[in-house]
Amino acid sequence: MELYVEAFIVEIYQRPAIWDVALEEYSNREKKKNAWEELVTIFINNKEPSNDDKKLFGQHIQRRWKSLRDCYSRELKIQREIKSGSGSRKRPVYVFFKQLSFLEKTFVSKGNINSIVEEEEQSFLSSPPSPIPKKKDQTRP
Numbered sequence: 001m002e003l004y005v006e007a008f009i010v011e012i013y014q015r016p017a018i019w020d021v022a023l024e025e026y027s028n029r030e031k032k033k034n035a036w037e038e039l040v041t042i043f044i045n046n047k048e049p050s051n052d053d054k055k056l057f058g059q060h061i062q063r064r065w066k067s068l069r070d071c072y073s074r075e076l077k078i079q080r081e082i083k084s085g086s087g088s089r090k091r092p093v094y095v096f097f098k099q100l101s102f103l104e105k106t107f108v109s110k111g112n113i114n115s116i117v118e119e120e121e122q123s124f125l126s127s128p129p130s131p132i133p134k135k136k137d138q139t140r141p
Contacts, residue, residue, distance in 0.1 A: 006099060009099045011039055017032045017035045019069070019106060020106060040058045040061065068100060072096065072097060073103075074094075079093075
């Protein structure tokens with residue numbers, strides 16, 4: 001499942017229900033669900049996807065978003081801890097840091113960079129994967 005990350009970030013930005021914790025619609029599950037469904041429709045490569053395909057792809061892009069957001073959060077934290085002119089060696093900046101800079105206000109408004117990540121993890125992937133049925137032990141009658 002290939003995803004064009006730059007285009008994905010632009011589409012996420014256009015749907016603040018997914019990322020802007022300051023908005024009321026962020027807490028509205030229906031609006032958030034609709035935003036994710038729009039993204040699935042935009043990025044799924046299958047011309048006629050089944051409901052299972054849509055669900056799996058939806059979970060994939062939600063995990064991808066969580067990964068992008070977490071990487072941004074870590075980079076933001078690192079940049080805040082680095083003292084300018086401290087003589088520290090130059091290190092590469094996270095590749096999507098500038099594209100994801102719209103997230104900075106959400107981390108600042110929360111006060112703690114990790115609090116938003118923890119909050120999102122609790123509500124992430126609202127439809128958990130179906131449990132795998134256990135095989136019955138064949139040795140017992």
